[in-house]
Amino acid sequence: MINSMDRSDIILIVDDNPANLGVLSDFLDDTGYEVWVAKSGYMALQRIEYALPDLILLDIMMPGMDGFEICSYLKNKAETCEIPVIFMTTLSDTESKVKGLNFGAVDYITKPFQQEEVLARIKLHLKLYKLMQQVAEQNQVLEERVQERTFKINQMMEELKKMQVQLIQNEKMSSLGQMVAGVAHEINNPINFIYGNLSPAEEYIENLLSLIGMYQVYYPEPYAEIKAYQEDIELEFLREDLIKLLSSMKVGATRILEIVKSLRIFSHFDEAEIKQVDIHEGIDSTLMILQNRLKAKPEHPRIEVIKEYGNLLEVECYPGQLNQVFMNLLSNAIDAIEEFSSKLSREEIQAHPGKIRIYTNLNNYDEVVIKIADNGMGMTEEVCSQMFNPFFTTKPIGKGTGMGLAISYSIVVDKHGGKLECNSKLNSGTEFVIKIPRNRDSINNNSRSYVQSDNSHQNSPASSVIQ
């Protein structure tokens, strides 16, 4: 592009009168302008197609296209609308002057021409035109800068939001994980100790009872004092009850052992790195922790959990974090069922007991698919569109922080290269679908496979998932 400072300004004169053309072009040429001439409107437009002048001197009365037509054509075209047009009229033709200005001309000059006046007007309008161009260019630069900055600010805001989510996630994870792991660790030793001693204790007690039995056989008539004591302690009842008591202690201890094991699996506290694990163990341990919330309450019957586990083999993942996802999705499901129950009558609740269905499988893309569906409240489209946003909650203050799904999304998508999708219908239920590649290799080597969706399982309306 030629720099405007390096070249002379170009003036296009459009006039069908050769005498006028000659006078003007010679004079402007001598003044140092580059002059183009056109003898008709048609030729002028042809010339402009080829290259643009800096100013146009335009005669009004011409055969074919007249000056007004040309002017209106130029003003309606984006490339030419800014070029200043000066009409050439006769001194007495006031009507044409006004009309020309209305058509977008910047000025007029009158025939016969006063050379000094023509030159002054041309100079003025060229100057104005250039100033306008400069302003437009500066505006463009400014706009680009503003856009660039806005983009950067938006990027930074996104980063900041991500960081916040990450921080809260770490905090939530580590405080919950630490507590669970700490409690589990503290209980683990004593309960193992109790459980381990129960069997020998049972054996010793059986031995002692056998010994008492033998005494009774060989000394059927004990001293009166012994006889009185036997009756006092209800020896026969004690004998039967002690065995029952021991076996119920065993059941209780076994249960505590299971809970401790679940807590340890759930927290996976010391396992920050990726591991091959059985995902079902994680889901089961989460359910174990949530047992209390699933139990029958005065407000609703027990929430039934239907497990449809497929054969997942071992999955490469961050187990502690994935358990956090299960915890969030399952607690949300329980909340949604409880909220729905609170809106139903007692009879309606009996006819519509809360259910959570957990389905797992491997799909054709070697992705682990985990679906967690409930028949609770469901969501409106508006809630659906915002649920993954950090701090979005519909729960009362103090009940929900609105971070559960934001954290879960970041764990599934960012940490595991997977997907977290949701199908929900108001007053019918909700289904969350987690998909994560079974092996980390497939994230790097076969990124297409985990991006594609698996239509055979997806998009099933929540109502058909759980009845």
Ligand SMILES: Nc1ncnc2c1ncn2[C@@H]1O[C@H](COP(=O)(O)OP(=O)(O)OP(=O)(O)O)[C@@H](O)[C@H]1O
């Ligand atoms: N299974 C579900 N059924 C109906 N609504 C749901 C379900 N899961 C999530 N939601 C909606 O999405 C919102 C956001 O869920 P999210 O888990 O992020 O936050 P929260 O449960 O409100 O708070 P918390 O941070 O304690 O988990 C919920 O407030 C609820 O409105």
Ligand SMILES: [Mg+2]
């Ligand atoms: Mg939640």
